[in-house]
Amino acid sequence: MRLELGSFPVTEIVFGAATRYDAGRLTVDPDAVLAAVRQDPRIATATLEIARPGESVRIWPVRDVIEPRIKVEGPGVCYPGICGRDIATVGEGRTHRLSGMGVVEVSSVNWHDAGGDFVETYLDMSGHYGAMYPYRTLWNLCLVVEPDATLGEEIKNYAVHGAALSVADQLGEAVRSLTPPEREVFELTPVDPSLPRVVYIWCVHSPQAMSGSPTAFCTATYGLTQLTPPWYLHPNEILDGALTGPYRTAFAMSWTVANNPLFLDLYRRHGRDWNFLGVISLRTEWTTQTEKQLMANQTAKLAKQLGADGAVVTWDAGGNEFIEVVRSIQACERLGIKTVFLTSEDDATDGAPTMLEPLPEADAIVSTSFFKNVTLAVPEAPAVARVIGVSSKQVLRGSTIGLHAGADAALPTAGPLPPPWRYDDHYGFGSLSGIE
Amino acid sequence: MTSLRVVHYVNQFFGGLGGEDQAHVGVTVKTGAVGPGRALETALGDGARVEATIVCGDNFATERAAELAHAIAAELDRLKPDVLVAGPAFGSGRYGLACAHACKVATDRGVPAITAMHPENPGASEARRGVCIVPTGASTIAMPAALAALAQLARRLGRGETLGPAEIEGYLPQGRRRVHDRGRPGYQRALDMLLDKLDGRPYRSEVPYAPPERVPPAPPIADLSRARIAMVTTGGLVRKGNPDRQVAANAVRYHRHTVAELESLSPAEWEAYHAGYFNHLVNANPNYILPLSFLRDLERQGRIGKVHEHIYALPGVSTPVAVSAGHGRGIAADLKAAGVEGALLVAT
The missing domain is CATH 3.40.50.2300 (Response regulator)
Incomplete structure (x- = not known):
C-alpha cells in the first residue's frame, strides 16, 4: 500500500467570488459553500467566519477541527464511513491536503443526552490558553451551524459533522487538479531485518456504554464507534482519515488525529530506527472487568502475531478506560513486547498515585502533565475582542465539571472565561509533563 | 559566609x-x-x-x-x-x-x-x-x-x-507531583524512550511505579441477622430534578438522604446524575444503583437485622483520590457512630 500525500500550505484565507487556492492564499466563496451545506434539510442555520492565528478571537462551542483532505487517485474517499460516506478501504494512491488550516465545527449540539457530559471546548487564537493547543497556529474557517431543533441528539451530531465535512470537501476540491508544493510518499517498505519491529497501540474511546447507542457519534473507525475488538489499520488508512471525528477533549479532534505527531514520527522513522508494523486500534470503555481483560489479552496477542518487539501506547479517554489500556501494556510486556506509554496524569494531591491502576509492567511512561486544567492551575482565558459562535456559555445544572458546580448561569463568552475542565494532551504535542 | x-x-x-x-x-x-x-x-x-x-x-x-x-x-x-x-x-x-x-x-x-x-x-x-x-x-x-x-x-x-x-x-520521590516543562514534546520523549528500551539502554519512566495503598478488609459480620446494614453509592443517585445541585462528576461533597419510610426507590422521586455511564437505565429503575427494595426483602426475611435509615450518594467520576478518601472517611465515621455494622457499596 503506497500513498503519496501532497500538501498545500495555507498562509491566508479570504472570502471571494470563487473557491480557489493560489500560492498559499485560499479564497473561499461563502455563498457556494453554504449553499451546499444547506442542501441537507437537517441543517437549520449555517454561516462561515475566519479566525486568524494571533487574532483576539474566541471560538465557542468547538466540536471539531478538520483538516481538508481529498482523494485524488486510488479507491475511496478521505474520512471514510463517518456520516454515511463511502467505506472503501483507503490508503492507496494520492491524497491532497490543505495544511496549516482547519475547518472548525462550531455548534451547540451536545455529544449525547445521557449523563451530564457536555461539549466544553473553546479555542482562543491568542493568549496563554490558546497557546496550549496546536489550533492557534492554524488559519481556521469556522462553520457556525445549528440543526433542526426537533431532531434527536444523535441525528443532530451527524448532521452538523456532515456539514463540516462538506465544507472541508469543497475546499479540498480547489486543489484536486493542482500540483502540490510539497509531496511525501508513505509506504511500509521492506527494511533491514535486524531493525526492531514496532506497533502503535492507539486506544480510542467508544461512546457506546455511556450513550447506550452503538451508533453514537465520536471518533470513528470507517464510521464505526461501537465497542469492537482491536483492529489492525495500515498507517496509510490513518493518513486518509480511516480514524476520524472528535471526542470530548480539545486534543481528540479530527485534525489532531490526522496530525498525531507520535504516529507521523513513528512512520517517518520506519526503516531508520525501526520496522513500523502498523496500528492496532483498541476501543475503550468496556464495562466489565472480564471484557477489559479480554481486550487487553487480544490486543497483546495481535501485536505478538504481527511480530512486534515494541509498542507505543496512547489513549484519549479517562477513568475506568485506563484498565483495558494498562492491562494491554501488562499483557504485551508478559509476551516480551517492550512498551512505552504516553499518558496524562490524575490529580496528585496528598501523594495519591496519578495512575488509576499502577502496574509494575508499565515501567516506561511519558507524562503529558495533568488531565485537568484545574490541576494545571491554568488561569482564566482573558477577554477577547470577538467571539465566533455563541455569545454566552450556558452552565447547565451541575455541569462544567470542577467549575461553577451546581450553579445555573450564562457566562458571556467574550469575557474572561474559565478553561474547560480537561487538558489531556493525548498525542504528546506539548512539552508539559509531571515530575516529583 | x-x-x-x-x-x-x-x-x-x-x-x-x-x-x-x-x-x-x-x-x-x-x-x-x-x-x-x-x-x-x-x-x-x-x-x-x-x-x-x-x-x-x-x-x-x-x-x-x-x-x-x-x-x-x-x-x-x-x-x-x-x-x-x-x-x-x-x-x-x-x-x-x-x-x-x-x-x-x-x-x-x-x-x-x-x-x-x-x-x-x-x-x-x-x-x-x-x-x-x-x-x-x-x-x-x-x-x-x-x-x-x-x-x-x-x-x-x-x-x-x-x-x-x-x-x-536525586533524593527519593515524595509523591508530590507537579507540573514541569521538559522542553521537548511528549511524542519525541516517548519515541526516544522506546528506542532506548528496545536497544537495552537505560531509560527512566516519567511516572515511577508507586504501589497503590491496600486497605485491609474489616472482619466478617458475626451475625448478619442482627446487623444494621447501610447503603452507599457512587452511582450519582440524586432526588428527582437534582434539587441539591449535586455535580455529575468531581464531587466535592456527598449527600445523605433518609429512606426510613421507603420500601423502594421510585423513578418518580429519584434519578441518576453521573457523567460516567448510561443514566437512562437507572432512571427507569433507581434500585439498580441503590438496591433498597432487595434489602427490604432481606430485612423482612430476617436475613439482615435492619436497613439503616440513611443512604449516602455521590457521583464517582473524576474525583481526585485525596478528595475521595476524605468523602470515604466522612461517610465511614457517620456510619460507625450510627452503629452500622455493614455497608453495601454500590459502584457503577
Whole structure:
C-alpha cells in the first residue's frame, strides 16, 4: 500500500467570488459553500467566519477541527464511513491536503443526552490558553451551524459533522487538479531485518456504554464507534482519515488525529530506527472487568502475531478506560513486547498515585502533565475582542465539571472565561509533563 | 559566609558503642563529629562543623521512639543547627527508621533535615511523608558516594534553599507531583524512550511505579441477622430534578438522604446524575444503583437485622483520590457512630 500525500500550505484565507487556492492564499466563496451545506434539510442555520492565528478571537462551542483532505487517485474517499460516506478501504494512491488550516465545527449540539457530559471546548487564537493547543497556529474557517431543533441528539451530531465535512470537501476540491508544493510518499517498505519491529497501540474511546447507542457519534473507525475488538489499520488508512471525528477533549479532534505527531514520527522513522508494523486500534470503555481483560489479552496477542518487539501506547479517554489500556501494556510486556506509554496524569494531591491502576509492567511512561486544567492551575482565558459562535456559555445544572458546580448561569463568552475542565494532551504535542 | 553547623544522628555501631549487643543503649550526645561524621564534615567542606553527634541504639530507637524524639528535640533547641543529618543507614532497617524519625523531629521544629539509605530500607517509605532521603547502596561499601550525595544536598538545605524535584535533585520521590516543562514534546520523549528500551539502554519512566495503598478488609459480620446494614453509592443517585445541585462528576461533597419510610426507590422521586455511564437505565429503575427494595426483602426475611435509615450518594467520576478518601472517611465515621455494622457499596 503506497500513498503519496501532497500538501498545500495555507498562509491566508479570504472570502471571494470563487473557491480557489493560489500560492498559499485560499479564497473561499461563502455563498457556494453554504449553499451546499444547506442542501441537507437537517441543517437549520449555517454561516462561515475566519479566525486568524494571533487574532483576539474566541471560538465557542468547538466540536471539531478538520483538516481538508481529498482523494485524488486510488479507491475511496478521505474520512471514510463517518456520516454515511463511502467505506472503501483507503490508503492507496494520492491524497491532497490543505495544511496549516482547519475547518472548525462550531455548534451547540451536545455529544449525547445521557449523563451530564457536555461539549466544553473553546479555542482562543491568542493568549496563554490558546497557546496550549496546536489550533492557534492554524488559519481556521469556522462553520457556525445549528440543526433542526426537533431532531434527536444523535441525528443532530451527524448532521452538523456532515456539514463540516462538506465544507472541508469543497475546499479540498480547489486543489484536486493542482500540483502540490510539497509531496511525501508513505509506504511500509521492506527494511533491514535486524531493525526492531514496532506497533502503535492507539486506544480510542467508544461512546457506546455511556450513550447506550452503538451508533453514537465520536471518533470513528470507517464510521464505526461501537465497542469492537482491536483492529489492525495500515498507517496509510490513518493518513486518509480511516480514524476520524472528535471526542470530548480539545486534543481528540479530527485534525489532531490526522496530525498525531507520535504516529507521523513513528512512520517517518520506519526503516531508520525501526520496522513500523502498523496500528492496532483498541476501543475503550468496556464495562466489565472480564471484557477489559479480554481486550487487553487480544490486543497483546495481535501485536505478538504481527511480530512486534515494541509498542507505543496512547489513549484519549479517562477513568475506568485506563484498565483495558494498562492491562494491554501488562499483557504485551508478559509476551516480551517492550512498551512505552504516553499518558496524562490524575490529580496528585496528598501523594495519591496519578495512575488509576499502577502496574509494575508499565515501567516506561511519558507524562503529558495533568488531565485537568484545574490541576494545571491554568488561569482564566482573558477577554477577547470577538467571539465566533455563541455569545454566552450556558452552565447547565451541575455541569462544567470542577467549575461553577451546581450553579445555573450564562457566562458571556467574550469575557474572561474559565478553561474547560480537561487538558489531556493525548498525542504528546506539548512539552508539559509531571515530575516529583 | 558563616560555616555550616550540623547535628548528626548515628546508631550505636557508627557511634562507636558496639554492635548488635549494644542495640538497647539509650541516647547519648557527643560533642563534635564521631565515626562517619568526620568524613561528612570533609564532604561538606567550607569549614562545616558537626557540633554534636546524637548516638542511640537501634532497638531503643524503635521501642522508645518518644524518648528519642524528646532527646533530639532538646539538642536541636540547645544548638540551633543549620541542618540535621542522619545516617547513612544503608540497608539496616531499624537504623533507617530511626534516621527518618530523627529527620521528622527536626523538620517539625523547623530545622532542615536529610538522611540517606537504600531505597528498599523500611525507613525509605517515610519519603512519602516528606522526609528527604538520598538513595544509597545496601552496605557501607557505598559510604563515600552516599556522603558525597548527602553533603551536597545537606549544604543547600542548611543554607535555607528549597530543593527542586526529586527526579532532578536525586533524593527519593515524595509523591508530590507537579507540573514541569521538559522542553521537548511528549511524542519525541516517548519515541526516544522506546528506542532506548528496545536497544537495552537505560531509560527512566516519567511516572515511577508507586504501589497503590491496600486497605485491609474489616472482619466478617458475626451475625448478619442482627446487623444494621447501610447503603452507599457512587452511582450519582440524586432526588428527582437534582434539587441539591449535586455535580455529575468531581464531587466535592456527598449527600445523605433518609429512606426510613421507603420500601423502594421510585423513578418518580429519584434519578441518576453521573457523567460516567448510561443514566437512562437507572432512571427507569433507581434500585439498580441503590438496591433498597432487595434489602427490604432481606430485612423482612430476617436475613439482615435492619436497613439503616440513611443512604449516602455521590457521583464517582473524576474525583481526585485525596478528595475521595476524605468523602470515604466522612461517610465511614457517620456510619460507625450510627452503629452500622455493614455497608453495601454500590459502584457503577
